[in-house]
Amino acid sequence: MDIKTQAFGRLPDGTAVEVYSLTNEKGLEARIMTYGATLVSLEVPDRMGKAGDIVLGYESLDGYIKNSPYFGSIVGRYGNRIAKGKFILDGVTYTLAANNGENHLHGGIKGFDKVVWNAEPVREEGVAAIKFSYLSRDGEEGYPGNLAVVVIYSLSNDNELKISYEARTDKATPVNLTHHSYFNLAGEGDVLGQELMIASDAYTPVDSGLIPTGEIRPVMGTPFDFTSPHAIGERIAKVEGGYDHNFVLRSGGELGLAARVVDPKSGRTMEITTTEPGLQFYSGNFLDGTITGKGGRVYSKHAGFCLETQHFPDSPNKPGFPSTILRPGRVYKSLTVHKFSTR
Ligand code: GLA
Numbered sequence: 406m407d408i409k410t411q412a413f414g415r416l417p418d419g420t421a422v423e424v425y426s427l428t429n430e431k432g433l434e435a436r437i438m439t440y441g442a443t444l445v446s447l448e449v450p451d452r453m454g455k456a457g458d459i460v461l462g463y464e465s466l467d468g469y470i471k472n473s474p475y476f477g478s479i480v481g482r483y484g485n486r487i488a489k490g491k492f493i494l495d496g497v498t499y500t501l502a503a504n505n506g507e508n509h510l511h512g513g514i515k516g517f518d519k520v521v522w523n524a525e526p527v528r529e530e531g532v533a534a535i536k537f538s539y540l541s542r543d544g545e546e547g548y549p550g551n552l553a554v555v556v557i558y559s560l561s562n563d564n565e566l567k568i569s570y571e572a573r574t575d576k577a578t579p580v581n582l583t584h585h586s587y588f589n590l591a592g593e594g595d596v597l598g599q600e601l602m603i604a605s606d607a608y609t610p611v612d613s614g615l616i617p618t619g620e621i622r623p624v625m626g627t628p629f630d631f632t633s634p635h636a637i638g639e640r641i642a643k644v645e646g647g648y649d650h651n652f653v654l655r656s657g658g659e660l661g662l663a664a665r666v667v668d669p670k671s672g673r674t675m676e677i678t679t680t681e682p683g684l685q686f687y688s689g690n691f692l693d694g695t696i697t698g699k700g701g702r703v704y705s706k707h708a709g710f711c712l713e714t715q716h717f718p719d720s721p722n723k724p725g726f727p728s729t730i731l732r733p734g735r736v737y738k739s740l741t742v743h744k745f746s747t748r
Contacts, residue, residue: 406430406533406562408526413438413445414466420521422466427533427560432456433745435560440469441478441518442537442556444586446699447566452672452747457592459673461709464699474691475585476698478518479556480511482541482548483729484583485651485685485718488616492721494549494577494730501547508614511585513546517554518585527557534559543576550576550733564745572737579721580731582739583681587689587709590668590675595707596689597638602665603631603684605652609717609726616719617726621653634667637688637710647690647707651683651717658682658727660740664712672747679714679741682727687711714741 406429413424424438424445434448434456445463448456462476463469469476490501490509502513511518520539527534534557541552555571570582589596608629609617624630628640629650641647654663656679663677663684677684687710694705702708720729731737 406531406560408528408533408535410526413440416440416470416521422521423524425524425526425535427535427558429533429560429562429564431562431564433560433564433566435558435566437535437558438466439522439524439537440466441520442522442558443469443479443518444477444558444584447586449673449745450747457671458699459588459590459592461587461589461698461704468698472696473518475511475518477586478584479537479582480585480713481517481554481580481582482512482546482552483509483579483581484511484713484715485581486510486616487579488719488722490547492579494579494721499547499549506614508616515546517541517582522556527559532559532561548578550574550578552578552580554582556582566743566745568741570737570739572731574731575733577730577732579729580737581716581720581729582737583685583713583715584741585711585713587711588666588675589709590666590673591671593702595705596710597641597707598636598669599710600634600667600669601631601637601686601710602634603652603686604655604662604664605684606632606655607653609651609653611650615649617651617717617723619723619725624652634665638707641688648686648688649690651685651715653717654679654682654684663714666710666712667748674746674748676744676746677712677714677741678744680739681714681716681741683715683717685711685713685715685718687713714739
């Protein structure tokens with residue numbers, strides 16, 4: 406196990422950004438930078454033992470600052486959408502930035518993906534980890550309360566990349582943190598042939614602005630049924646705009662299996678377990694070839710997929726969904742594990 410740090414660049418205001426590299430004894434390497442606590446690269450061996458980078462992103466900081474659709478970043482204070490950027494909490498109406506049509510998306514104009522986090526390497530027996538922390542001030546992006554957030558990325562010799570989250574507040578606030586890597590287990594081309602299983606019997610249908618209607622609808626007999634593995638592209642034409650939906654996980658908020666993805670060509674397999682009750686499956690629909698990323702690769706539609714463990718979108722306005730409200734004196738805790746293997 407090893408941890409190394411290096412300069413990754415500077416923000417326009419001169420703030421230095423570092424990148425940490427975590428390596429294990431099985432040939433996995435995760436590089437995470439302090440800007441957005443962003444996973445910049447993830448090298449994973451294929452069935453022949455050949456390493457490949459399986460996440461989308463840029464080679465340098467510049468790209469992330471100029472134009473990044475949340476490549477690899479930590480998303481907060483609220484992952485996914487809040488309708489019209491408004492919610493009522495304890496009788497008070499709060500207004501957040503409308504940065505996605507009339508809705509609020511991924512924490513607003515300057516979410517947790519666009520701030521520089523403090524970082525501290527953690528060396529423990531059998532794991533290499535980095536502890537990121539950030540204090541989101543009362544009123545930031547319209548949210549109430551000073552929110553102290555800690556996110557730990559850790560890599561083990563079992564080929565597990567764990568992301569654990571903790572947050573504390575001094576005023577009641579919605580919190581819904583997630584990680585936004587675009588995976589492509591082949592490390593090239595599109596992801597339509599990669600086979601996905603989601604441990605979910607129901608999803609939350611959305612309106613034209615991608616806000617859940619509030620309904621929990623069974624996946625059975627629909628293109629959303631991933632209870633047994635299906636190639637991502639198999640039924641995608643039947644889903645208007647492609648997949649960008651929240652799945653209700655069977656594990657129901659207890660640490661359990663969320664999804665498994667297999668790339669038949671390289672043999673790379675990723676299994677995700679989480680304590681979150683939901684999973685946003687996004688099939689990279691908005692990638693349109695205008696971004697050239699690492700290694701000169703052009704990111705066309707479906708060049709990567711995201712599996713964002715989360716609470717359901719627009720929960721602050723949906724009393725029927727599991728609550729995302731964190732109160733003073735309580736601790737927000739969340740854990741997601743990505744386990745890699747080959748077959
Ligand atoms: C999430 C959203 C998508 C999209 C991507 C980033 O997955 O649900 O609609 O915004 O993030 O582009």
